[in-house]
Amino acid sequence: MKRVFILFLFMVVMGSFIHAQQELFKSLFIYSFTNNINWPSEFKNGDFVITVVGQDGIVSELKKLAQSKKVGPQTIKVVQVNSASEIGKSNIVYVSTSKSSTLSGVSENLKNSPTLVISDQNGGCKNGAGINFVLVDGKMKFEIAPQKLTSIGLQYSPKLTGLGIVVE
Amino acid sequence: MRYIIFIFLSLFMTFASYAQEKKTRDFSTMTREEVLQLSMEEMTDLPIEDLMKLIEIAGVSSIEELYALLNKGVTSASKNEESLFDSPLSTTVLNHEEILASGATSIEEALRLVPGIIVREKTNGNYDVQIRGNQNMPMGNMLLYSENTTTLVMVDGRPVFNYGMGGILWETLPVSLGEIDRIEVVRGPSSALYGPNAVDGVINLITKNPTEKTSSVNFQGGTQNTFIGDMSMSDKISDKLYFGVSTYFEYRERNTDKIYAFADDDNNFDGGFLDLETYEKYNSDYLWSNDVPDDLFVNGDSRRAKQKIGANGYITYNPNGNLKFRLAGGYLGSEANTSTVGDNPTPYNIRQSKGGYTNFDANVYGINIKAALSDVVQDFNRGHKGWTQATEQYNLSADYLIRMGALQIRPGISYQSVYYDDRDYIDSIGSGYFNDRVALRNYAGSVRFDYTLFEKIRLVAALRAEKYNVPDKWIPSWQFVGSYKLNDNFLFRAVYSRANQSTFMINAFSNYTWNRDGLGSPEFVHFAGNKNPDMMTMDMFEFGFRARPTKAVYIDFEAFYNKANGFSALMPDSMVTTTFVGNPALGLVNPPISTTLYTSYQGQDVESQQIGASLAADVVLGSKLLLKAHATYQQTVLDRSMGVSRDAVAQNQIAQYYTTLQTDMYNLVTTGVFPKPTYSSDVQLPITMEKDDVKNESLPSFWGSLALIYRPMSKLEVMTQGYYYSNYVFNTQYGENKMDGKFLLNAKITYKATDNLSLFVNGRNIINTETQEFSYMDNIGGLYLAGLNYKF
Numbered sequence: 001m002k003r004v005f006i007l008f009l010f011m012v013v014m015g016s017f018i019h020a021q022q023e024l025f026k027s028l029f030i031y032s033f034t035n036n037i038n039w040p041s042e043f044k045n046g047d048f049v050i051t052v053v054g055q056d057g058i059v060s061e062l063k064k065l066a067q068s069k070k071v072g073p074q075t076i077k078v079v080q081v082n083s084a085s086e087i088g089k090s091n092i093v094y095v096s097t098s099k100s101s102t103l104s105g106v107s108e109n110l111k112n113s114p115t116l117v118i119s120d121q122n123g124g125c126k127n128g129a130g131i132n133f134v135l136v137d138g139k140m141k142f143e144i145a146p147q148k149l150t151s152i153g154l155q156y157s158p159k160l161t162g163l164g165i166v167v168e
Numbered sequence: 169m170r171y172i173i174f175i176f177l178s179l180f181m182t183f184a185s186y187a188q189e190k191k192t193r194d195f196s197t198m199t200r201e202e203v204l205q206l207s208m209e210e211m212t213d214l215p216i217e218d219l220m221k222l223i224e225i226a227g228v229s230s231i232e233e234l235y236a237l238l239n240k241g242v243t244s245a246s247k248n249e250e251s252l253f254d255s256p257l258s259t260t261v262l263n264h265e266e267i268l269a270s271g272a273t274s275i276e277e278a279l280r281l282v283p284g285i286i287v288r289e290k291t292n293g294n295y296d297v298q299i300r301g302n303q304n305m306p307m308g309n310m311l312l313y314s315e316n317t318t319t320l321v322m323v324d325g326r327p328v329f330n331y332g333m334g335g336i337l338w339e340t341l342p343v344s345l346g347e348i349d350r351i352e353v354v355r356g357p358s359s360a361l362y363g364p365n366a367v368d369g370v371i372n373l374i375t376k377n378p379t380e381k382t383s384s385v386n387f388q389g390g391t392q393n394t395f396i397g398d399m400s401m402s403d404k405i406s407d408k409l410y411f412g413v414s415t416y417f418e419y420r421e422r423n424t425d426k427i428y429a430f431a432d433d434d435n436n437f438d439g440g441f442l443d444l445e446t447y448e449k450y451n452s453d454y455l456w457s458n459d460v461p462d463d464l465f466v467n468g469d470s471r472r473a474k475q476k477i478g479a480n481g482y483i484t485y486n487p488n489g490n491l492k493f494r495l496a497g498g499y500l501g502s503e504a505n506t507s508t509v510g511d512n513p514t515p516y517n518i519r520q521s522k523g524g525y526t527n528f529d530a531n532v533y534g535i536n537i538k539a540a541l542s543d544v545v546q547d548f549n550r551g552h553k554g555w556t557q558a559t560e561q562y563n564l565s566a567d568y569l570i571r572m573g574a575l576q577i578r579p580g581i582s583y584q585s586v587y588y589d590d591r592d593y594i595d596s597i598g599s600g601y602f603n604d605r606v607a608l609r610n611y612a613g614s615v616r617f618d619y620t621l622f623e624k625i626r627l628v629a630a631l632r633a634e635k636y637n638v639p640d641k642w643i644p645s646w647q648f649v650g651s652y653k654l655n656d657n658f659l660f661r662a663v664y665s666r667a668n669q670s671t672f673m674i675n676a677f678s679n680y681t682w683n684r685d686g687l688g689s690p691e692f693v694h695f696a697g698n699k700n701p702d703m704m705t706m707d708m709f710e711f712g713f714r715a716r717p718t719k720a721v722y723i724d725f726e727a728f729y730n731k732a733n734g735f736s737a738l739m740p741d742s743m744v745t746t747t748f749v750g751n752p753a754l755g756l757v758n759p760p761i762s763t764t765l766y767t768s769y770q771g772q773d774v775e776s777q778q779i780g781a782s783l784a785a786d787v788v789l790g791s792k793l794l795l796k797a798h799a800t801y802q803q804t805v806l807d808r809s810m811g812v813s814r815d816a817v818a819q820n821q822i823a824q825y826y827t828t829l830q831t832d833m834y835n836l837v838t839t840g841v842f843p844k845p846t847y848s849s850d851v852q853l854p855i856t857m858e859k860d861d862v863k864n865e866s867l868p869s870f871w872g873s874l875a876l877i878y879r880p881m882s883k884l885e886v887m888t889q890g891y892y893y894s895n896y897v898f899n900t901q902y903g904e905n906k907m908d909g910k911f912l913l914n915a916k917i918t919y920k921a922t923d924n925l926s927l928f929v930n931g932r933n934i935i936n937t938e939t940q941e942f943s944y945m946d947n948i949g950g951l952y953l954a955g956l957n958y959k960f
Contacts, residue, residue: 166379
C-alpha cells in the first residue's frame with residue numbers, strides 16, 4: 001500500500017513538472033494580437049505593458065518573447081501581479097486561470113481604458129474579456145468579443161473576427 | 169567587376185527565392201514534430217493565420233488536455249459563467265469529452281461520475297437517481313414514494329420535472345447524450361435560484377450550440393438488443409444566424425420477460441418473478457387485481473425495457489452585441505418499463521409519452537428572457553384507466569445582472585403554469601384520475617447579491633418569494649454563502665440554504681375512485697386531493713473545501729447536515745360501510761355490503777435529519793493517465809416517524825367499525841333499535857406510535873466511484889470505472905427489503921481511427937454481477953456494446 005502511495009505521489013509530482021507548450025502558444029497568440037489591434041495614440045508611447053494577473057507559466061514565455069520583439073517602436077514590458085488592484089496602465093491584461101474569479105472585476109475596472117483583457121476560462125468573453133482562449137476538440141482557439149473591443153476604443157483587423165470564434 | 173555583379177545577382181536570386189519560399193510555405197503540410205521544432209523567433213514572425221495553422225497541427229499536448237479537465241467552468245451555481253473552483257456551491261461539471269470517454273450509455277449512467285449522486289438501475293436503461301437521498305419518505309408507503317421528487321432537472325434551464333406526482337421521467341427528456349455539451353450538477357437546496365423542487369439539488373443538461381458547420385453520428389449496439397444512436401448537424405447561414413438539427417433513438421430489452429409479483433401471504437406466495445401466463449393466472453385466482461394483464465404488457469412486450477425516438481432543432485440569431493435570440497424545439501416519443509407509480513400487484517409498469525416542446529431564450533440589452541412550453545401526452549400507468557394525461561407546461565422568466573464594482577445584483581421574476589387534463593382519455597367523467605383540467609401555477613420574485621471583498625472573501629445572498637395557487641400562499645426560499653479563497657489553490661466555503669418542493673397534481677387534485685369490484689373489501693377506494701397541502705421543506709448547512717495544490721490535482725470536499733419536514737402521504741381519512749337496512753315492518757334487509765375507503769394527501773409529522781460528506785479528487789497521473797474518484801457517506805435519521813402503511817390505518821378503521829357494529833347488534837337484540845344503515849370510522853393511529861431516532865436506510869450509507877482514463881497513445885483511450893454502493897434497506901408498504909451492496913466494473917476502449925472517426929467497445933458491469941440494484945426490479949447483469957463516433 002505504501003509503495004502504491006509513493007508511486008501515486010511520484011506520478012502526481014512528475015505530472016506537474018511536464019513542460020506546458022500551451023503557454024508558449026498563448027504568448028505567440030498574444031504577440032500576434034498586438035499586430036492586429038490598433039491602440040489609441042496615448043497607449044502607443046512608452047513601454048507596451050502586458051500585465052499578467054496570477055502566477056502563470058505564460059509570464060516566462062512572454063518575457064522571453066519581449067527580449068527579441070517589440071510592438072512597433074514600443075518595448076514590451078511584462079508585469080506579473082497577484083491581484084486586480086495592482087494592475088497599472090497596461091495595453092494588455094492577461095487574467096490567468098487561477099485568477100479567473102477576478103475577471104469580471106478586472107474588466108469592470110478597465111471598462112473606460114483601451115486595455116485588451118485576455119482570459120483563459122469558459123465564458124471569459126461573457127465576463128468582460130475581449131479575447132478568451134478556449135480548447136475546441138483538443139485544439140487551442142480564441143474567442144473574440146468585437147463589441148467589447150470597439151467599446152473601449154481598440155481597432156481590430158477583420159482577420160481576428162475571421163479566425164476567432166466571435167462572441168457577441 | 170563581373171564577378172561582383174555575378175555574386176550580387178546570385179545572392180539576390182537566392183534571397184528572392186528564399187523569400188518567395190518563405191512567403192508561400194505551406195504550413196498545413198508540416199508534421200506535428202516539425203512544428204514543435206520551430207523556434208519562438210520563427211513563429212513570432214508569422215501572420216496570425218499561419219500561426220493558427222501551426223498551433224492546430226501541434227494540437228494540445230496530452231497532459232494539457234488532461235489538465236483542461238481539471239479547469240472547468242460552470243454557470244448553474246451562480247447563473248453566471250465562473251470557474252468551477254470558485255463556485256460558491258457544491259458543484260460538479262461533466263463535459264462532453266468525459267461523458268463520451270466514460271462509456272455511459274445514458275445521462276443517468278453518466279451521473280455515476282458525480283459525487284453525491286447515487287444511481288441504481290431498475291431495468292436496462294431505466295434508473296433511480298438520487299442526490300444525497302431523503303427519499304422513501306414517509307417510510308412504509310407505495311413505491312412511488314421511493315422516486316426522487318426533490319431534484320430539479322433542467323434542459324438548457326427549462327424545467328423537465330414530473331409535476332404529476334413528482335420526480336423525473338428520465339426517458340422523456342428530449343435530449344440524447346450526443347447532443348449534450350455538459351452536465352452541471354449543484355448539490356444542496358437551490359430553490360432561491362431555480363424555484364421549487366430544487367431541494368436536494370439541480371441537474372442542468374446543457375446542449376451544444378455550435379456556431380459553425382459541424383456534423384456528427386454516434387451509434388452503439390450490443391447485448392440485450394440494445395441500440396443507441398444520434399445524428400446532428402449544424403451550419404452557419406451568416407455571421408449572425410446559425411441553425412442545427414438532430415435526431416436520436418434508443419431501444420433496449422430486459423434480460424427476461426418475467427415480471428415480479430409482490431408477496432401474497434393469504435395465498436402463501438412469497439413474491440418473485442413470474443412469466444406473464446403465471447402472473448395472469450395468479451392475478452385472477454388470488455384476486456390480486458381486476459387489471460387485464462394483456463393491457464399491461466401488450467403482445468408480451470414485458471421484455472422491452474425502453475424505447476425512445478425524437479428530433480430537435482434550433483436557430484440562433486445574434487443581430488448585434490446587444491441582442492441575442494435562440495429558438496429551440498423538438499418532438500419525442502418514449503416508453504419505459506420501470507417501477508410503477510400506482511398500487512399494482514406487480515412493481516412493473518409501462519410508461520408512455522409523446523409530445524413536443526419549444527424553448528425561446530433571448531438576451532436583450534443584458535436582460536435574460538426565457539419562454540418555454542411543452543405539450544405532451546403521458547400515460548403514467550399503461551393498462552390502468554385514468555392515468556393518461558394531456559400535460560402542458562408554460563415557463564416565463566427574466567433576470568438582469570447589475571455590476572457595481574465588486575457587487576453584482578441579479579433581480580429576476582418567473583412564472584410557471586402546468587396543466588393536466590384527462591377528460592379526453594376516459595370513458596366518462598368520474599372514471600379518470602382528475603376528471604378535469606387542473607392547473608398548478610406559481611410566480612416568483614428573486615434577487616441575488618454577490619459581493620467580493622479583497623478578491624478573497626465572497627458573500628452571496630439569494631432570496632426568492634414564490635406564490636403558489638395550491639396552497640394559496642407565499643413561500644420563501646434562500647441561500648446564504650460565504651467563501652474564503654486563501655490563495656489561488658485553496659478555497660473554503662460555508663452555505664446555509666432553504667428550499668421546498670411544490671405541490672404535485674395528485675397531491676392537490678386527485679379525484680379518483682378505484683373500483684375493486686370482485687377483489688373483496690373495500691370495494692372502492694377514493695383518492696382525494698388536498699388544496700392546502702404541506703410543502704416539504706429542507707434547511708441545509710454545508711461546509712466545503714477545495715484544493716488545487718498543483719496543476720495536476722483537484723480536490724473537492726463537502727460536509728452537509730440537513731433537516732427536512734412537511735412530508736405528505738396518501739392516507740385514509742375514513743372508511744364508510746353500508747351494512748344493514750333496518751325496517752321495523754320488514755325486519756333486517758341484507759343488501760350487498762359495500763365499503764369505501766376515503767383517502768387523501770395528509771401532512772405527516774415526520775422530520776428527517778441527514779448528515780454526510782462527499783470527497784472528490786481528479787488527479788493527472790502523468791501525461792497519459794487521469795484518475796477521477798469520489799465517495800459519499802451519509803446517515804439519515806427520522807423523528808416522529810409513524811412508519812406505517814395506508815393499510816395499517818385502514819385496518820384500524822375496520823376494527824373500529826366492527827366494534828361499533830357489534831355494540832349496535834347487541835342493542836338490536838336487547839332494545840330492538842335497528843343498526844344504522846351506514847357506518848363511518850375515521851379513527852387514526854395514535855400519535856404515541858410515532859418514534860424518534862428511526863434510521864432511514866433506503867439509501868446506502870456509502871457509495872463511490874474510481875475511474876481511470878488512460879491514453880497510452882494518441883489514437884487509443886481506455887476508461888475503466890469501478891462503482892460501488894453499500895447495503896440498503898427498502899421500506900415500503902410491501903415490507904422491509906434488505907438489499908445487498910454491489911460493485912460494478914465498467915470499461916470502454918476507444919480507437920481513434922482518423923481525426924473524424926472513433927471506434928469503440930464498451931462494457932457495462934463487465935464482471936456480470938447479475939443482482940438487483942433496485943428493490944423488486946431486474947437483476948442487472950453485464951451489457952456489452954460496440955460502436956462508433958463520427959464527426960465531419
